[in-house]
Amino acid sequence: MTMTNVGLARLQFGGTLLYHFLFVPLTIGLGLLIAILETFYYRSHNDVYRKAMQFWMKIYLVNFAVGVVTGIIQEFQFGTNWADFSRFVGDVFGAPLAIETLMAFFLESTFLGVWIFGWEKLSPKVHLFAIWMVALGSAMSAFWILAANSFMQEPVGFVFRHGRTEMVNFFAVLANPQLWLEFPHTLFGAIATGSIFMAAVSSYHLIRHTNDEVFEPSFRIAMIGALIGSVSVFILGHEQAQHLIVAQPMKMAASEALWHTSPIHAPWTIVGTIDTKTHSDPFVLQIPYLLSILAYNRLSGRVTGLLELNHLYQLRYGPGNYMPPIVWTFWAFRTMIFAGTTMMLIAIVGAYLTIKGKRPHWLLVLMEWTLILPYLSNTAGWVMTEVGRQPWAVFGLLRTPDGVSPTVSNSELWTTVIGYGILYLSIAVAAVYLFLLIIHQGPSQEQGQESEDESSKHGYLLHGHESLRHAKPTAQYDDMH
Numbered sequence: 001m002t003m004t005n006v007g008l009a010r011l012q013f014g015g016t017l018l019y020h021f022l023f024v025p026l027t028i029g030l031g032l033l034i035a036i037l038e039t040f041y042y043r044s045h046n047d048v049y050r051k052a053m054q055f056w057m058k059i060y061l062v063n064f065a066v067g068v069v070t071g072i073i074q075e076f077q078f079g080t081n082w083a084d085f086s087r088f089v090g091d092v093f094g095a096p097l098a099i100e101t102l103m104a105f106f107l108e109s110t111f112l113g114v115w116i117f118g119w120e121k122l123s124p125k126v127h128l129f130a131i132w133m134v135a136l137g138s139a140m141s142a143f144w145i146l147a148a149n150s151f152m153q154e155p156v157g158f159v160f161r162h163g164r165t166e167m168v169n170f171f172a173v174l175a176n177p178q179l180w181l182e183f184p185h186t187l188f189g190a191i192a193t194g195s196i197f198m199a200a201v202s203s204y205h206l207i208r209h210t211n212d213e214v215f216e217p218s219f220r221i222a223m224i225g226a227l228i229g230s231v232s233v234f235i236l237g238h239e240q241a242q243h244l245i246v247a248q249p250m251k252m253a254a255s256e257a258l259w260h261t262s263p264i265h266a267p268w269t270i271v272g273t274i275d276t277k278t279h280s281d282p283f284v285l286q287i288p289y290l291l292s293i294l295a296y297n298r299l300s301g302r303v304t305g306l307l308e309l310n311h312l313y314q315l316r317y318g319p320g321n322y323m324p325p326i327v328w329t330f331w332a333f334r335t336m337i338f339a340g341t342t343m344m345l346i347a348i349v350g351a352y353l354t355i356k357g358k359r360p361h362w363l364l365v366l367m368e369w370t371l372i373l374p375y376l377s378n379t380a381g382w383v384m385t386e387v388g389r390q391p392w393a394v395f396g397l398l399r400t401p402d403g404v405s406p407t408v409s410n411s412e413l414w415t416t417v418i419g420y421g422i423l424y425l426s427i428a429v430a431a432v433y434l435f436l437l438i439i440h441q442g443p444s445q446e447q448g449q450e451s452e453d454e455s456s457k458h459g460y461l462l463h464g465h466e467s468l469r470h471a472k473p474t475a476q477y478d479d480m481h
Helices: 005-021 024-044 047-080 083-117 124-153 170-174 179-208 212-247 249-255 290-296 306-317 326-355 361-370 372-387 410-441 445-449 452-458 474-479
Strands: 158-161 164-167 268-271 285-287 392-394
Touching: 005 024, 005 047, 005 372, 005 410, 024 047, 024 124, 024 179, 024 212, 047 083, 047 212, 047 410, 083 124, 083 164, 083 170, 083 392, 124 170, 124 179, 124 392, 179 212, 179 326, 179 361, 179 372, 212 249, 212 290, 212 326, 249 306, 249 326, 268 290, 326 361, 326 372, 361 372
Parallel strands: none
Antiparallel strands: 158 164, 268 285
């Protein structure tokens, strides 16, 4: 099998990035939900909330560990496979990525250790503060990473000197309009992911009537979180689509496989065929006016086609093909829309029934299967975002082939692609095994059977990699207030 260095480097970076991103939203979303559970425990002193957050923290720790390991590889690849890209954007990327490591990740990891080992030594207020700092740290990590990514989508705050970009306005980078659409979209997507994950696992136990007292409050909180997260993602996604019309019109045209500029009342294609030979616009099933509404919030408005945009780009940037992979972008956009919309509708119905105090069996079964939807939506969204930007590594400034390391050979790339594939497969097997083991076991039996005297003696300790036990009985916890 023959593949160019550019193709292999893109395959490796894209594959490892998508794998890493399977764990990021759950870390952000689940961390916030655990903080909410401890807040309920702090206010109500109800031991059920303590048992619940201890159970979810086991899953959080496994997910956090895998996310850290897979995330480290991303930064290594900048220096190995993408040396010319790193040289080109290093002066701009350096600040946000350094802040992410030195501030956000240290904040998250430090307070995570404080939370785990601090039950016997900290007051309830300080312990609660620690878990909220964990949640804040994970969200801020996403912010700084997206600040760097947003520069690739919409470069701002720089000058071009000596063949590379140099930052001249740090605050312009932080004020990037792409960032302030991308970050809240990612954050609420993470809330939806964590909430639906919590609802799905809770449904598994509620169907089997195992630890109902622990998983009922988790299910209620998760359904409200799923509602807030999925509806917010839907609204913010609409705003992002409108921004693409201005900032990256080629990506928007590719997401519609729109070869020619649309009519004044542009329809939106639900599903369609993509003809790369005759460049005919897809038509299988369309909704009249919807593309104009998505783009401009009105019934009329043209969307410029791929061929017209490619001609304009050739005049601006020189000869070449500036169209991204149409098939990937078109179907990634529809996968994201269909999965996200279905997830939102299920969340609306589920949250309504939950608020009404109803929990029908069919809803629990449905929530178990709904778990796949946020992962489909998240993955498809990133594919559209990154593939739809091609052929640019930095939009309008650096083409992707120009960012590859010139000294890395084809055989070396194949070695790392295969090596990472084997490594990531092993990590996946271990992670899934641990997730299923923790979910199947449920809250530790010691937590449900342990007396208050034993609880006060033993404390809140780690047992191996999975068990967490509570240090303070409820009475002692109350006295500390």
